[in-house]
Amino acid sequence: MGKTNNKIYIIGHKNPDTDSICSAIAYTALKNKISSKEYCARRAGQINEETQYVLKRFGMEAPPYMSDVGTQIRDIEIRETQGVRNSISLKKAWQLMKDDNVVTLPITDKENHLEGLITIGDIATSYMDVFDSKILSAARTQYMNILETLEGTMVVGNEHAYFVNGKVLIAAANPDLMESYIEEDDLVILGNRYESQLCAIEMNAGCIIVCEGATISMTIKKLAEERGCVVISTPHDTYTVARLINQSMPIKYFMRKDNLIIFKTDDFTEVAKEIMAKKRHRDFPIINKHGGYVGMISRRNLLNMTRKQLILVDHNEVSQAVDQIQEAEILEIIDHHRLGSLETISPVFFRNEPLGCTATIIYKMYQEANIQIDPNIAGLLCAAIISDTLMYRSPTCTSVDKAAAQELALIAGINVEEFSHEMFNAGSNLKNKSPEEIFYQDFKKFNVNDITFGVGQINSMNSNELEDIKSKLIPYMDKAYKEHGLDMLFFMLTNIIEESTEVLCQGRDAKQIVENAFDVKSESNSYILKNVVSRKKQLIPAFMGAMQQ
Template sequence: MAEKKEKIIYISGHRNPDTDSICSAMALADLKNKISARQVADEHADRVVYKAVRAGHLNQETRYVMKAFDVTAPTYMRDARTQIKDIFDDKTQSVSGNISLRQAWKTMRAVKKATLAITDSKGHLEGLISTGDIAKSYMAVFDNCILAQAHTPYVNIIDTVEGELLAGDAKQCVTSGKVVISTANTEIIKDHIDAGDVVILGNRYEAQLCALEQHASVIIVCDGAPVSRTIRKIAGDNGCAVISTAYDTYAVARLINQSLPISYFMTKENLVVFKENSYVDDIKDIMMKERIRDFPVVTEDDCYAGMISRRNLIDMNKKKFILVDHNEADQAINGIEETEIVEIIDHHKLGTIETIKPVNVRNQPVGCTATIIYQMYIENDIEISKTVAGLLCSAIISDTLLFRSPTCTPLDELAAEKLAEIAGLDMEAHAVAMFDAGSDLKSKTNEEILYQDFKKFKSGDTTFGVGQVTSMNAEELNKLKDKMKPFLESARTKENIDMLFLLLTDILSENSYVIYAGAEAENILSQGFNQMPVDGEALLEGVVSRKKQFVPVMMGMLMA
């Protein structure tokens, strides 16, 4: 039965991920894998594995949560575009440069490939051998010293002529001399055999003895002829290998060059080699221009991984993604437009993500994506582990500011209480520890502060970004205003957006200061909240939610 392939579906939150984005992706991966394992699998179907990834670096609050529950954060994926490792399934085993041309040919026929990779003992690529190289060795090489020049191993000769070693050491190589076919009488033979030669002969005792006396390195006795003990003894004493084969002299003469090691004919200069992590977009033009059928693929440490051909570019499988906690293209992982989105689970307004086919979308007006994931566990009757419960509860605490946010619903509170019970968690104490960790901004750069929780939004032709910093330390937030104001304009220019806002949210007072950059930012802000900013800042009383209280106002003003 053919071995089942493993197909990966990635689960990703948004760029500049917050605690909900990370924890929901991790929990959903756990849920999906448990559902998959519980189902009766089709014996012919490929195995699907769900893997959480992140589209940015962790903020301090999320780091605290990861440490609190002793879990490893999802792997960082910089770009979601299709990589070579996603589309090439040719894991053709590499071969040693010492194997014979005949063995290489047999291998090519067995695996139905026209090119083989040659690697060293550590798996590093040394060169390539193709059917063209083998044809050239057979049709264009007439030098009878070629076995010595190529340092042909005796074992290759034995294998090629399907022979048996009667004397000598199979590990040795031909290092000198030429190939001689001995069919004449001994007087003539003596004049043609030199020390180190490989001699092909028949069953004549005197011819065999003559070859030994002339210090041949190898004698090949054809037609399955018997070799006397005397000949074997003399050969052993003289360091000469004796090989017996059932083939006749003509067949052995034809086969002998096929014993040459492929390293002698391999292509090792100017190889076109790709890294398995390279993006298909970056290499497909090279593949189309080169007149090569197969291209070797290596790992990041230059070990051979397999082959890729132009055929792999036809109907290639794109990475598959489930998006959690977002559905805006500008917020998604880089390269998301080059992937296949199979599902979206979110609690924000519907955004700009486009899909190539219908997908499952679960979008609920709750305060946190983790609440939806909790519901999915219950609906599928899957037990929630203590660790997953802790992660989901942490996400709800973070997104709802421990139920202070106007986005919080009774369902969020109910889910958090159930999850805290499973995790054995004191929500109040855990929330204080989380928010304290996230409020530690002293050692952070301006860029780290802005992007620890930052999202882009688009309305018509206008694009704006909103960052948010939540803290329980009002004094620290006040200092942050003066520190961040000069930075916002350069950040807006770098992001190539029209306006940029940063909410500085005081969890205890349930108010936010907003600072901004962009020509129209002050005007839209003053009209939207009916408050004129002073010195580049405005106090928004009772505003703690970017999703429910700030962004809708901005979107409404832009659409007016």
């Protein structure tokens, strides 16, 4: 069974850690093996040094970046109305609109770039409101268009030439009177009278149109050639020709080309809705990122738009989710954190277990589906567990996590002790990183009782390195606090070997929260928390308890 066209994106939280990225990749691989749908891993932020090392170690590509999951123009049904050339006649444009049951035609050039639009209203205006007898020449109408519109035959002249001078008139009078109003280069509509045809040519008419399929003599043809007069024969009568002739004008003369409202496939539908509400157009053209015309949409298309479909891993907080998460359709949530603030439109598959790592849950799902885990995927899952449990030192680590990591290490062919040191060293090698890059490497936001606070964390096996990081972060904390507009900011400098954390804090009441939560005192904005290494299981619950009091 083939894949469907609708992709389902599996994505972790902002400022992703190793668990977030590796779980997204591994769960994507599992879903693509057991489902006919197409699943794609994505990331909601920049990948840190530790995760980069893990991906490179097991030969895996980083998931593509997805900054926003709001519905885009590309997600709705775009009507693929074909672009037309600006040289086609009004009559042909009208016929195309009738055939395609549309009211707007896009006008494109040879490179498929949009030149303008023409609507039924524009054609009606050209037919009802234009009384200028010289408009046919002003529009530079090609004889080919006139032939097509009048179902005519070119008797003398070049069908690719243009009628560019003179007016249009009907020769209903006798030849003596015709001489007083026919001017040079005029287009004259007449019948089968030889004298009238001869008079028009002698008056240097640019074109004569002979109606009702009347016979045109050799003398008239010869004289027309000598005088450079175009001769067209049409089966229609004079009235019909007079009524149709203006419909032969090229649409470029009437098309709208200035101040067009154009949307790109990458534009978000929320923005499009606002613009459409202010403009009463029926249709709006769509172009791609290269400027090529794609199709048309109307307000009706927005009613049937398809939301992006997501599976969230390693989080269930709105503040940690990719932007515009409320615009997407969440299908599943696989997580190991506390229940957060995320709401869904409809019921979802929600698997949340009190384990040290989301990757452990993914490992269990492979087992439950009886799917063999590839060595590189096993390596990713094992790395995620080691990272999240700080090599089993975190209080979040369970016997299930440790057993899963050991089994995955066998499949991946790695020594946990050696690999852990390599991975943590890679992750804490931040010498060339800016304070901003360090701060956001693993940063999450939380909400409690209308209090919003952020917590970042860096893990290292080297106390000297943590001191260097601290010296960079302390000056940056105030700037980050002001930029975010949060009530409080905290940063955890976690020493994996000593199993302790130094917490830096910023913001009103931040010191009081730390002191109340852990019964500690400090003269500075820094606190040493012994036996505290887990943000999820130790720091956040303690902070929330203190805030609720």
